[in-house]
Amino acid sequence: MGASLSYARSKQVGGFIGQAQSFLSQWGRTFTMARNWDITGWPSSDRAGNQIGFNDGQYTNPVWGAYHNTITSIDDRTVANARASYKFNNIFRLDYNAGINSYALYRDQIIDKSSYGGTNGENALGVLTEVVNRTQEIQSTLVAIITPKIGTNFTLDVKLGNDVNQRTSRLQQNQGVNFVIPGLYNLRNTSTARFNADRVSKRRLVGFFGDASLGYKNFAFLNVTAREDLTSTLPYKNAQYFYPGVSGSLIWTEAFKLKSSWLDYGKIRAGYARVGNDADPQNGEATFTLNSAGFQGQPLANRDAQRYDPELTPEFTRELEIGTEMRFFKRRIGFELTYYNKKSTDLIYPITLPVTTGYTSFYTNLGQIRNEGWEAALDVRPIAGKDFQWDVRGIFTKNKNTVEELIPGITRAQLAGFNWIEVGFPYGYLRGSHSARTEDGTLLINQTSGMPMVDPNDDMVGDPNPDFKVGITNTISYKGFQLSALFDWTQGGDFYSETIQGMLGRGVTLDTKDRETSRIIDGLYSNNTAVPGADGRNHYTPLLVGGKPVQSQTRVTTNDLFFTNGTGASFATNGAFEYSVFDGTVYRLREVVLAYNFPSTLVNKLKLTAVTFSVSGRNLWFLAPNVPKYTHFDPDINSLVSGNAQGVETGGAPSTRRLGVNLNITF
Structure with missing residues (x-):
């Protein structure tokens, strides 16, 4: 029997700087500032504490916002587990595990008075949003383990069980608008308070499973599993x-006695x-969703705008996997290769419906x-000395x-934003606007502006799935010291970047220098009529x-190349979607760690088991x-999104x- 209990609490105070906030984030707002605006030297607020704006009320001053527009998050997590085991004899044993994982997020989001934007200009009055999100997961697993004796050459391990x-x-959200007393951030200090959300979600899964493993002479193994949910x-x-x-699996070096001076293991x-x-x-x-406004003083509920398939069935994934493992030269060289076809x-997903149906989407299969691919691993020990090892x-x-x-x-369906699904295409491919071209790929140019024409049709402009990935880890050990470095390489994988688009369009990097220089875009004049x-x-x-x-002869400035409000499209802001899609190839020094393991003679004197001191660095260098x-953009940023919005x-x-x-x- 045994039990464990853990509790963790963390608090984070930050601003609006994260993914999916575009120019509403403090980071994104810096692109809209004039290059001669001194962020650190000039004041950001007046004597009353209100912000000093910089662009006619379009975006909040990012320096002022860093102090006045904040997000405070408190995370509480409690994990408890209990386990018991009873051995009836050498053949039969019962194991039981039960656990609970409780998580609570308390989030206060402050948009202070004099901020720009918001619904009906509410940000200027000040807005406080309080969110409480509680989740709980309970797991119960009972397993009967049977290990009968079936001779000297065979082993059998059977597991039969049930889990629940x-x-x-539950998500609750309250909001208050218009702070009565400046600097006091409390719902009771707002003139208008409203209840925004109270959503409850419940799910229960009951499973019955079986697992049988048969072994023969420790070189041949067969495993069969089954589960009913x-x-x-x-x-x-x-x-x-x-x-x-x-x-x-078959360890063929043991089965056929094929070990030699150079071959140690084969499977x-x-x-x-x-x-x-x-x-x-x-x-x-x-x-149904309760409407906080109600109707004539009575509660009001709105029916969900999504339609559900009454014939909805489970998703199923069928996977075939074949692999091999080999070790050579006293295990100083190892190799693994796996092929999979999945x-x-x-697939369960909502598809968009015409508004004439009375619904917005249809949740169905x-x-x-299909995912098909290869995984390979190579282990090499070039040096294996008494004190030194690589x-x-x-x-x-x-x-x-x-x-x-x-x-x-x-024929196709939108997964999220710019990500689509279509037969014959990669899952989640990027679809959007692109320049009009001739059949041989020559750009068609607007006769008036000299800028590329935008094709009337959206098409595939990128695949967020990388071509391949490589990771290489070097570990050098000398006596008690250990130095390890992880280098990785991602080849391909397109991504759309609003940050790069903003930097190029706003002219904040050297990529768009000499903005008054004029040039001609190579292309043919378009007839301007589709x-x-x-x-x-x-x-x-x-x-x-x-x-x-007719070859284009119209000259345009660098400024118009990346930010145009005229006819045609630029290569950044107000441009075709394709010009903000980039290849995500990146080489990276992911991590370096230097560690020292204190000698056992010293550790034993302190009545300890082990003591290790280490220094580490992550994301020390990358090249995209x-x-x-000059954008110095890291393609890894686009991987922080969740769900289907990839790339x-x-x-x-x-x-x-x-x-x-x-x-x-370690004690």
């Missing part, structure tokens, strides 16, 4: 679903599994995607993602004079060769280097 998982959450988030008739799996393995997944809570039938069917580990991963099928009547094309869509075509296209040089960066704060010191004492 319950998740509940019952969920509360799917329609009743589809709420129960079954998924099995089988895998096997092959293969497996096939089917895994089921349910829907998110409250997506099986219509729900097909996900009946959308389609099928280890190198390299990992390579490559994945190809393709949408294979969508439900009838749907006409039907062979694909059934309207397209611009070249202007023909005497039956021949395919983004504008989209909208005002994220710059990445940082992190230095740390750690002392680890």
Whole structure:
């Protein structure tokens, strides 16, 4: 028997600088400031504490906002576990585990008086938003373990069990507008208080599972699994679903006695599994939302604008995996290779509906995607001395993602923002506007402005999925010292960056220097009128004079290249979407750690088990060769988003280097 209890509390005070805030973040607002505006030298507030604006009320002064517009978050997390085990005999044992994970987020968001923007200009009055978000997860698992004796060559391990998982959450949000007494941030100090949200979510999953592992002479292994789940988030008739799996492996160097002076270990393995997944809570039938305004003094509830599929079924993923492992030269060289083919069917997702239906979306089983790829790892120990050792580990991963099928009547669907799903395309590809071009790719230029024409049709302009990833770790050990460094390389993976667009459009980097210099964009004049094309869509075509296209001769300034309000589109602000999409290739020194393990003679005198002191640095260097040089943009920022919005960066704060010191004492 045993039990554990842990509690953690953290507090964070910051500003509006995060992802998805665009120019509303303090970081994004700096792009809109004139280059001669002294951020640190000039005052940001007047004697009354109100901000001193810098751009006619469009954006709040970022320096003033850093002190007056803040977010305070307090996180409380409690984790408790209890376990018990009873051994009836050498063959049969019962294990039971129960745990609870409770989390609470308390968040106060202050927008102080004289701020710009907000609904109906409310920010100028001051707005306080209080959020309480509580979640709780309870897990109960009972397992019967059976290990019968079936001879001297075979081993058998059977597990039969049941688990119950319950998740509940509640989000409450209150808001007050117009601070009566400046500097007192309390809902009671606002002239208008309103109740914005009170959302409750519940989910329960009950599972019954079995796992049988058969071994033969410690070189041949077979594993069979099966699981039956019952969920509360799917329609009743589809709420129960079954998924099995089988895998096997053979250590062929042991089976066929093939060890030698250079070959130490060889193994092959293969497996096939089917895994089921349910829907998110409250997506099986219509729900109602209480309207805080009410109607004639009475409570009012609005029906959900999303329609739900009464035939909704679980998602299933079927995966085939084949791999091998080998070790050579007294295990100084090791190699692993894995191939996988994963097909996900009946993906659950809401699709957009015409407003004439009376709904905004339809929550249903959308389609099928396939992921296929390779994973490889190489371990090498070039030096293995008594006091000195050098280890190198390299990992390579490559994945190809393709949408294979969508439900009838749907050719493509929007996942989130600029991310789309379409048959024959990568999942979550970037779709948006792009310049009009001839069939051979020549730009079509507006006759008046000299800027590229924007094609009337949106198309694929990027794939956020990387071509491959490589990680290399070097570890050097000398007596009690250990130095390790992790270098990684991501090849490809397109991303849209609002930050780069803003920096180029506002002219705040050397990439757009000499803004008054004029130049001619290489391209052909457009007829400026879209006409039907062979694909059934309207397209611009070249202007023909005497039956021949005309080369553009219109000069434009660097300023207009990146920020134009005229006809045509720039290469940044007010430009086509494609010009804010960049290749995410990046080389990075991810982490360096220098550690020292104190000698056991000293540690034993202190009646300790181990003492380790280390210094570390993360994100010490990176090179992104395919983004504008002087933006110094880190493609990793776009990976901080969640859900289906991949490859989209909208005002994220710059990445940082992190230095740390750690002392680890083991009793």
